Amino acid sequence: MSTGKPKPVVALYGLTCCAGCQLEILNLEDDLLDILGHINLVQFRMGSSATHPGPYDVCFVEGSVTNEAELTRLKELRENSKILVAMGACATTGGVNAIRNGRNIEEFKQSVYGDASHVNTFPQILPLKSHVKIDYELQGCPISGQEFVEFLTALLTGAEPREKNYAVCVECRMKENVCLMKEGELCLGPITRAGCGALCPSLGFPCEGCWGPVPQANVESEIDMFSQKGASFDLVVRKFRMFNASAEEFMKQLKRRLNIEWL
Amino acid sequence: MALAKFDIHHIARVEGHGDLFVELKEGKEPRVEMRITEGTRLFEAFLRDHGHNEVSHIMSRICGICSHSHAIAALRAVEAAMQIEPHLQTHQLRKLQLIGDNLASHALHINFLALPDYVGARNVIEMLPKYQEEVQRALRLKKLANDLMELIGGRHTHALCAVVGGYTHVPTSSQLQSMRKRLQEAIPDAEAQIELMGMFAEPKLVRRSQYLAVKHAKDYPLYEGDLVTDKGLRVPESEYTSLIKERNVPYAHAKFSEVEGKPFVVGSLGRLNVAKDQLSDNAKRMTKKVGLKLPSYDIFQMNLGQAIEYLHYLDQSIEIIDDLLTQNLHADIVDYKTRSGSGAVAVEAPRGVLVHEYRFNARGRVLAADVITPTAMNYSNIEADVRSLSPVLQELSKDEAELRLNMLIRAYDPCISCSVHFVRTA
Structure with a gap:
C-alpha cells in the first residue's frame, strides 16, 4: 500500500x-x-x-x-x-x-x-x-x-481504533471452553477486558486480569464469588493486585468491599 | 589529567537502560563504571507473602526476553523447597521451553543486536537492502523459536501452562511432530548463521577470565546441574552462595558478582568453555569448520558461540521431542503437600547462569527470595574487559573507540532490566 x-x-x-x-x-x-x-x-x-x-x-x-x-x-x-x-x-x-x-x-x-x-x-x-x-x-x-x-x-x-468494551468471558464462550469458575477456579475473566482471545482459560489456566478492568466491571459480585469458593481475604486481594494494583476501577471497589485501609 | 573520557548514555541494542563511563588517566588505572540506571523493581520484596503457585508467573515478568528461563527456574526452586517431584514429561517439556528461550534470544541478539555493528549498520532495517537473505533467515530462526515456546508454554512471552508440579495443557502428538519437522528443516539455516558469524574474527579481546556454567552429567548446560568453572571449581546449585559473592556498587541499581574475588564470565563462552565436549555432533562439526578453538578467551566470540549453541539446542530439542513422542502425553500435575522449606536452583538462561532461591512457610507463602541474573554476574567482567581495552582505546578515534566499547558490551548480550534489584532478602 x-x-x-x-x-x-x-x-x-x-x-x-x-x-x-x-x-x-x-x-x-x-x-x-x-x-x-x-x-x-x-x-x-x-x-x-x-x-x-x-x-x-x-x-x-x-x-x-x-x-x-x-x-x-x-x-x-x-x-x-x-x-x-x-x-x-x-x-x-x-x-x-x-x-x-x-x-x-x-x-x-x-x-x-x-x-x-x-x-x-x-x-x-x-x-x-x-x-x-x-x-x-x-x-x-x-x-x-x-x-x-x-x-x-x-x-x-484514518479509522478510529476499536476498543473492546466486553469481558474475557465473551471470548471464552465463543471458544466454547468449559468455564473454569464452574470447576472451582478463581478466574478474573468476568471483569477483565477482552483482547487476549481468552488465552489462559483456553489452556486450562484461570484469567489473571492482565488486560485490566472491563468498563463497568461488577467487582463486588466477583469478590463475592471468590469468597463463596472459599478464597481467603488475602488471596482475593492478591488476585486483584497482581496486574491491577493501580487500576482505580478495581482498587476503589476492593477497598470498599473488603474495608482495607492501606489500598 | 584525563587522557580521554567516554560517557556513553543509554547503550543501544541491549535490553534495558545502562550507561558506560570510562576515564583514561596518565599512569593510573582507568576509571570504569557500568552505570545501571534502569529503575529498580524490587521483585524480591514485593514477592513476599505471595503463594508458592503465584511465584513463577510473577517472576517471569522480570524479563520479557528470558521470561521462560525465569519461570522455569522459579518452578524448579519451588519444587526443590517443597520436595515435589514432577514426572519425566514435565521435565522434558520444560527443557523445550528453556531451549525455545535460548534459541529466540540468540537469534535476536546475533542478528538484530550484534550483527549491525559488523556490517556498518545502526539497525536491522538499514541492513535490509544489502542483506535481505540474512535478515529473512534471522526472522525464520526467531519465529521457529517463538513458535516452539508458544506450543509448549502457551505464549512466546510470559508462558502460562507450566505450573508447580506439571502442565495445565500439553501439545498433541501431531503438533509435536510438525514442530519436529520444522526444527529439522532449520538445520541448514542454523549452519548458515554459524558461517556468517564465523567470518568476523575482528575485533578481538583476548583476556583469560574464569568461565562458569550449570554442568550436568549427561546434557550440555541447560536445565539443572552443578555450578562448575573452567578452573575446576564445583558446587551443587543449592550452594551457589559459597561460590558467587555479590556486592553493591554506588553507581548501579544492580549488584556485581565475583568468584574467588575475581570477575567471571557466564553465557555462551561460559557454557562452551566448561562443556564443549557435550555439544551435538553437528555443532562440533561446525565449530571445527569455522575454526573456533575452544576454550576461547576472546569475549567477542560470545556472538559466534551463540550461533553454535543455536545449532546444538536445535539438535537437542529434536531428541527431546522424539522421546516425548514415545510417551502418552497428557495434562499432568503431580499431587503434593504444601510445606515449609527452601530451595535454590540454577538454570541456563540465554545470557548464562540464572539462580533462583525461595524460602516458604508451612502455608506455602514466600518468606524470602533471591535471584542472581547472568547479566549481573557479568558486570564485573565487563568492567575488567573495558580496563584491559584502554591501550587500544587511546589509539582509536573517539567514534571508533565508542563503537568498540558498545560492541564489547553488546557481545555480552546484557539484559539490564533483569539485572537490577537482585539480592538476598532478609
Missing part, C-alpha cells in the same frame, strides 16, 4: 518494565518488514542505535514511571508526540510494578539492597495516564501483537 503520503514518524520507548511489549512487536516476524514499510520508525533503542529527538506522529511507551528522571522523560515525550500510546500492563494499570503500592517502600528497598541510600524510587506506581494525557491504551502483559497490528492499521487508514 503506497498512498504517496509521507510515512508517519513513529517512536517506541521503554520505561521501567521487562521490555516484553516491545519484544511482542519484534516477534511479529511475518508482518514486521511489512509494518516497517508503512511507518518511519525513528526511535527504538532496543533495536537501533539511531536516535531521533522528535517530534513524533505516534509514540508508544511501555513500562512504568518509577523515578523523577522517568517522569521528566514521559513529559518530554508527551510534548513531542501528536499521539501518545500507553502500551502494556505496566503503563496502563501499573502491572507487577504496582504491587509495591501501599507498602513500606523504605523497608522494601532495604530488604533488597541492604544499604539502599543510592536507590531512588517512587513509593507509588501510577498508570501513565495519571502523569500525562494519554491518547490510547493497548492492554496486556504483554500486549497482543495482533492487537498492535490492528491498532496501527486503524491509525494508518
Whole structure:
C-alpha cells in the first residue's frame, strides 16, 4: 500500500518494565518488514542505535514511571508526540510494578539492597495516564501483537481504533471452553477486558486480569464469588493486585468491599 | 589529567537502560563504571507473602526476553523447597521451553543486536537492502523459536501452562511432530548463521577470565546441574552462595558478582568453555569448520558461540521431542503437600547462569527470595574487559573507540532490566 503520503514518524520507548511489549512487536516476524514499510520508525533503542529527538506522529511507551528522571522523560515525550500510546500492563494499570503500592517502600528497598541510600524510587506506581494525557491504551502483559497490528492499521487508514468494551468471558464462550469458575477456579475473566482471545482459560489456566478492568466491571459480585469458593481475604486481594494494583476501577471497589485501609 | 573520557548514555541494542563511563588517566588505572540506571523493581520484596503457585508467573515478568528461563527456574526452586517431584514429561517439556528461550534470544541478539555493528549498520532495517537473505533467515530462526515456546508454554512471552508440579495443557502428538519437522528443516539455516558469524574474527579481546556454567552429567548446560568453572571449581546449585559473592556498587541499581574475588564470565563462552565436549555432533562439526578453538578467551566470540549453541539446542530439542513422542502425553500435575522449606536452583538462561532461591512457610507463602541474573554476574567482567581495552582505546578515534566499547558490551548480550534489584532478602 503506497498512498504517496509521507510515512508517519513513529517512536517506541521503554520505561521501567521487562521490555516484553516491545519484544511482542519484534516477534511479529511475518508482518514486521511489512509494518516497517508503512511507518518511519525513528526511535527504538532496543533495536537501533539511531536516535531521533522528535517530534513524533505516534509514540508508544511501555513500562512504568518509577523515578523523577522517568517522569521528566514521559513529559518530554508527551510534548513531542501528536499521539501518545500507553502500551502494556505496566503503563496502563501499573502491572507487577504496582504491587509495591501501599507498602513500606523504605523497608522494601532495604530488604533488597541492604544499604539502599543510592536507590531512588517512587513509593507509588501510577498508570501513565495519571502523569500525562494519554491518547490510547493497548492492554496486556504483554500486549497482543495482533492487537498492535490492528491498532496501527486503524491509525494508518484514518479509522478510529476499536476498543473492546466486553469481558474475557465473551471470548471464552465463543471458544466454547468449559468455564473454569464452574470447576472451582478463581478466574478474573468476568471483569477483565477482552483482547487476549481468552488465552489462559483456553489452556486450562484461570484469567489473571492482565488486560485490566472491563468498563463497568461488577467487582463486588466477583469478590463475592471468590469468597463463596472459599478464597481467603488475602488471596482475593492478591488476585486483584497482581496486574491491577493501580487500576482505580478495581482498587476503589476492593477497598470498599473488603474495608482495607492501606489500598 | 584525563587522557580521554567516554560517557556513553543509554547503550543501544541491549535490553534495558545502562550507561558506560570510562576515564583514561596518565599512569593510573582507568576509571570504569557500568552505570545501571534502569529503575529498580524490587521483585524480591514485593514477592513476599505471595503463594508458592503465584511465584513463577510473577517472576517471569522480570524479563520479557528470558521470561521462560525465569519461570522455569522459579518452578524448579519451588519444587526443590517443597520436595515435589514432577514426572519425566514435565521435565522434558520444560527443557523445550528453556531451549525455545535460548534459541529466540540468540537469534535476536546475533542478528538484530550484534550483527549491525559488523556490517556498518545502526539497525536491522538499514541492513535490509544489502542483506535481505540474512535478515529473512534471522526472522525464520526467531519465529521457529517463538513458535516452539508458544506450543509448549502457551505464549512466546510470559508462558502460562507450566505450573508447580506439571502442565495445565500439553501439545498433541501431531503438533509435536510438525514442530519436529520444522526444527529439522532449520538445520541448514542454523549452519548458515554459524558461517556468517564465523567470518568476523575482528575485533578481538583476548583476556583469560574464569568461565562458569550449570554442568550436568549427561546434557550440555541447560536445565539443572552443578555450578562448575573452567578452573575446576564445583558446587551443587543449592550452594551457589559459597561460590558467587555479590556486592553493591554506588553507581548501579544492580549488584556485581565475583568468584574467588575475581570477575567471571557466564553465557555462551561460559557454557562452551566448561562443556564443549557435550555439544551435538553437528555443532562440533561446525565449530571445527569455522575454526573456533575452544576454550576461547576472546569475549567477542560470545556472538559466534551463540550461533553454535543455536545449532546444538536445535539438535537437542529434536531428541527431546522424539522421546516425548514415545510417551502418552497428557495434562499432568503431580499431587503434593504444601510445606515449609527452601530451595535454590540454577538454570541456563540465554545470557548464562540464572539462580533462583525461595524460602516458604508451612502455608506455602514466600518468606524470602533471591535471584542472581547472568547479566549481573557479568558486570564485573565487563568492567575488567573495558580496563584491559584502554591501550587500544587511546589509539582509536573517539567514534571508533565508542563503537568498540558498545560492541564489547553488546557481545555480552546484557539484559539490564533483569539485572537490577537482585539480592538476598532478609
